Amino acid sequence: MDNQTKLNRRFFMKGAGATALLGGAIGGLTLPNTASAKGMGNVSMSMAYDLNEEFNRIGAGDSKWDGIRRRWRPFNVPFPMGVADMDFRTLPHITEALMKRMGHQNWGYQPAPSDYYDNIIAWNKKRYDQDVKPGSILNCLGVLDGVLSILKTYNTDGAPVLIQTPGYSGFFGVVRNAQFSDIENPLKLVDGRWEMDYDMMASQIDENNIKVMLFCNPQNPTGNCWTADEMRRMGDICIDKGVLVVADEIHCDFVNKHVKYTPYATIGEKYAQNSFTLKSTSKSFNLAAQRVGYMFSDNQEMIDTVRRNGHQRGSLNTLGMIACNAAYKHGATYMDDMQAYIDGNCHFLEKFCAEEMKDVKYKVHEGTYLAFIDCSRVARKLGDPEGDQRVGDMLQRFFIEKAGVNLNPGENYGHNGVGYMRMNLGTTHRKLHGALNAMKAAIEAI
Numbered sequence: 101m102d103n104q105t106k107l108n109r110r111f112f113m114k115g116a117g118a119t120a121l122l123g124g125a126i127g128g129l130t131l132p133n134t135a136s137a138k139g140m141g142n143v144s145m146s147m148a149y150d151l152n153e154e155f156n157r158i159g160a161g162d163s164k165w166d167g168i169r170r171r172w173r174p175f176n177v178p179f180p181m182g183v184a185d186m187d188f189r190t191l192p193h194i195t196e197a198l199m200k201r202m203g204h205q206n207w208g209y210q211p212a213p214s215d216y217y218d219n220i221i222a223w224n225k226k227r228y229d230q231d232v233k234p235g236s237i238l239n240c241l242g243v244l245d246g247v248l249s250i251l252k253t254y255n256t257d258g259a260p261v262l263i264q265t266p267g268y269s270g271f272f273g274v275v276r277n278a279q280f281s282d283i284e285n286p287l288k289l290v291d292g293r294w295e296m297d298y299d300m301m302a303s304q305i306d307e308n309n310i311k312v313m314l315f316c317n318p319q320n321p322t323g324n325c326w327t328a329d330e331m332r333r334m335g336d337i338c339i340d341k342g343v344l345v346v347a348d349e350i351h352c353d354f355v356n357k358h359v360k361y362t363p364y365a366t367i368g369e370k371y372a373q374n375s376f377t378l379k380s381t382s383k384s385f386n387l388a389a390q391r392v393g394y395m396f397s398d399n400q401e402m403i404d405t406v407r408r409n410g411h412q413r414g415s416l417n418t419l420g421m422i423a424c425n426a427a428y429k430h431g432a433t434y435m436d437d438m439q440a441y442i443d444g445n446c447h448f449l450e451k452f453c454a455e456e457m458k459d460v461k462y463k464v465h466e467g468t469y470l471a472f473i474d475c476s477r478v479a480r481k482l483g484d485p486e487g488d489q490r491v492g493d494m495l496q497r498f499f500i501e502k503a504g505v506n507l508n509p510g511e512n513y514g515h516n517g518v519g520y521m522r523m524n525l526g527t528t529h530r531k532l533h534g535a536l537n538a539m540k541a542a543i544e545a546i
């Protein structure tokens with residue numbers, strides 16, 4: 101057996117142990133009570149879910165843990181904080197619903213659960229007062245699958261697609277997959293918050309004959325929850341110039357306490373009519389691998405056009421739909437707790453940077469569990485990157501080799517991301533603290 105096989109086998113056995121434990125426990129799975137109690141700091145949590153549990157993900161073959169460890173061998177990477185998923189045990193109701201369906205050992209064609217669309221509608225109505233029209237929901241194999249269909253339907257003259265940057269790296273990929281190019285519309289840093297530059301946006305649209313803009317709210321990676329005023333200013337430009345707004349709101353369930361998430365499609369009828377919204381339970385309940393999402397629009401004609409153009413996903417993966425359904429049906433308290441927990445992580449990171457790791461700058465952001473931290477001082481201390489390495493590649497290597505922490509290079513999110521790193525806070529307080537201590541020691545040793 102070569103080394104790699106041995107390692108894989110060891111990883112697998114660890115994972116198998118975890119699975120066996122889960123299997124054993126599932127019969128007596130206790131669903132949470134929602135007794136109110138205090139969580140960390142002044143954040144109120146239900147205590148129904150133990151988000152402090154150190155859940156072992158090693159050995160399951162996932163991208164964030166196993167993938168990163170494989171890529172960076174021989175470095176151990178005990179703190180993988182790159183890939184945008186979370187380290188927590190998922191909502192027990194999801195596991196329970198999946199186990200129940202697994203027990204029925206037949207996998208013939210199956211439509212969505214009968215209350216599937218009702219639960220999508222109820223979640224958005226209850227939490228965000230957003231009306232999703234029943235007939236307007238189209239299933240997607242994830243949010244990017246929906247974005248791809250929209251681009252292929254609506255960017256018919258092949259114009260570049262506008263992406264606000266720093267912006268989600270997957271946007272660049274999906275635009276490329278659709279055989280289009282992109283134009284970066286840079287956000288500007290104003291008093292520590294990334295703001296839209298409306299004049300620049302308008303002129304870029306004119307100069308490049310833009311027809312579609314990919315918009316993200318809450319925004320990955322800056323964490324902005326855009327205000328209604330900001331979105332109206334942006335939306336007016338788009339409507340005026342005939343640009344379709346594709347609002348990716350996959351991170352909408354992660355909103356820190358001091359802000360509010362406003363769905364783009366709720367800021368006014370004309371904005372709703374000129375936009376698609378895309379959402380999923382994949383971030384909120386860590387169901388990314390289930391490949392389930394949805395899009396909708398108040399503009400039924402646009403929805404029908406996308407469907408007619410080939411986006412036909414009448415039914416999705418059975419387990420994915422069951423997981424999504426259980427999440428929206430039973431997950432409100434879990435999500436509230438998760439928000440409070442992530443809010444706590446954001447504040448902890450801010451305090452740690454301000455008091456103990458002054459070479460990294462970070463101010464509590466608004467939404468998502470992703471922090472876009474300014475590491476430009478660390479980069480300056482490290483000197484010039486070697487060869488064709490980017491600054492972010494140099495920083496990534498440094499934090500992996502010297503601290504065992506994986507962060508994503510800021511350049512992945514656009515040209516103005518240089519010097520920044522994206523840090524995933526969807527993990528336990530303990531792991532976050534461990535990662536920060538390790539980063540601090542590594543920086544001090546430069």
Ligand SMILES: Cc1ncc(COP(=O)(O)O)c(C=O)c1O
Pocket residue numbers: 184241242243244245268270316320348350351380382388392393
């Ligand atoms: C803003 C944003 N959109 C879409 C995705 C990917 O979604 P999906 O896996 O459902 O295609 C991500 C994942 O990180 C994301 O951050």
